[in-house]
Amino acid sequence: MKIFTYMKEYDYEQLVFCQDETSGLKAIIAIHDTTLGPALGGTRMWTYETEDEAIEDALRLAKGMTYKNAAAGLNLGGGKTVIIGDPKKDKNEELFRAFGRYIQGLNGRYITAEDVGTTVQDMDLIHEETDYVTGISPAFGSSGNPSPVTAYGVYRGMKAAAKEGFGSDSLEGKTVAVQGVGNVAYNLCSHLHEEGANLIVTDINKEAVQRAVNDFGAKAVDTEEIYGVDCDIYAPCALGATINDETIPQLKAKVIAGAANNQLKDTTHGDILHEKGIVYTPDYVINAGGVINVADELNGYNKERAMKRVETIYDNVTKVFEISRRDNIPTYAAADRMAEERIQRMRHSRSQFLQNGHHILSRR
Ligand SMILES: NC(=O)c1ccc[n+]([C@@H]2O[C@H](COP(=O)([O-])OP(=O)(O)OC[C@H]3O[C@@H](n4cnc5c(N)ncnc54)[C@H](O)[C@@H]3O)[C@@H](O)[C@H]2O)c1
Numbered sequence: 001m002k003i004f005t006y007m008k009e010y011d012y013e014q015l016v017f018c019q020d021e022t023s024g025l026k027a028i029i030a031i032h033d034t035t036l037g038p039a040l041g042g043t044r045m046w047t048y049e050t051e052d053e054a055i056e057d058a059l060r061l062a063k064g065m066t067y068k069n070a071a072a073g074l075n076l077g078g079g080k081t082v083i084i085g086d087p088k089k090d091k092n093e094e095l096f097r098a099f100g101r102y103i104q105g106l107n108g109r110y111i112t113a114e115d116v117g118t119t120v121q122d123m124d125l126i127h128e129e130t131d132y133v134t135g136i137s138p139a140f141g142s143s144g145n146p147s148p149v150t151a152y153g154v155y156r157g158m159k160a161a162a163k164e165g166f167g168s169d170s171l172e173g174k175t176v177a178v179q180g181v182g183n184v185a186y187n188l189c190s191h192l193h194e195e196g197a198n199l200i201v202t203d204i205n206k207e208a209v210q211r212a213v214n215d216f217g218a219k220a221v222d223t224e225e226i227y228g229v230d231c232d233i234y235a236p237c238a239l240g241a242t243i244n245d246e247t248i249p250q251l252k253a254k255v256i257a258g259a260a261n262n263q264l265k266d267t268t269h270g271d272i273l274h275e276k277g278i279v280y281t282p283d284y285v286i287n288a289g290g291v292i293n294v295a296d297e298l299n300g301y302n303k304e305r306a307m308k309r310v311e312t313i314y315d316n317v318t319k320v321f322e323i324s325r326r327d328n329i330p331t332y333a334a335a336d337r338m339a340e341e342r343i344q345r346m347r348h349s350r351s352q353f354l355q356n357g358h359h360i361l362s363r364r
């Protein structure tokens, strides 16, 4: 992989490789853009086949966080970490503490939180070494696990998408096909079940599937079957790139609305969905609930304030559909436009120098 060529093409600021022999830590911190503020984004722990695959995942996820934070109206830039390893076997205290020291070394340019493969307990270990971590235990005044809040935001965004696709935001009687019933999707299923939606679920983890079957009366299908099931809404809630050349022809859903990051394999797939009249809800707009919640910690966490902001996901999704219709562009492009315009506006409005915080000579 030509790293500098890639970084230049998509305007990345920084890529940090972290190696600690004692703990076995191998991590990549990608900082995409800090125009709006420090880069906030989670830490993913995953078994990557190759180092290039891990680097690419970190870079793509970090850029997604720039757009997610900008579109959500947060004063934060975008970054992300991937730790190369098996979250079931390779975790230890030293590893997360070593990683925490690397974050501390960035002196606030990057703030972390949970993502796939990491937990509140892992964040607590990172917190032993740095304050630049959110989503730690509520006992520290933190917001805790972001997943239930992400799920609530996805639920609200799905309602806005249903309004666009079916003319009503009621999900009662709608059939939703959920791919991956992990931390976010289990909570999403709970909201959908409560509203009277029918659920079809799949996961590579059989216990996760069984829990959804038992708790919500969901119908289980095999992992490859999920794309072609008869449903109104497809909710991708596992990993990325599941909307691609192989899966699009199978889809029967009119609406796509789910939690996963980087759902489109690439932008051409967003174009195809647009041509087919499938309502695609841009991933980083609908799944911003978690980051909105953890970002509130930077002001001293207030749940009521955070949840009020999470409610805006419904309006943000609606706005993306409006831009898409107005400018006749696919929804992913409409979301990018919304995020990029905000970053550009802020970049320009900061051209005037204003002393903020400490006097620049105060430490002499
Ligand atoms: N946790 C959050 O707050 C949050 C916020 C925003 C976005 N996201 C994104 O949402 C997605 C889910 O996050 P999560 O925290 O629930 O993760 P998770 O690891 O708890 O859940 C993911 C689930 O997907 C399953 N899975 C993996 N590959 C699969 C496949 N090929 N087919 C079917 N199932 C498969 C896993 O077994 C797991 O149960 C991720 O893409 C994540 O980046 C999460």
Ligand SMILES: CC(C)C[C@H](N)C(=O)O
Pocket (backbone or CB within 6 Å): 040, 041, 042, 043, 068, 112, 113, 114, 115, 116, 146, 261, 287, 288, 290, 291, 294
């Ligand atoms: C900051 C976190 C809550 C990040 C979350 N994993 C996301 O992708 O939005």
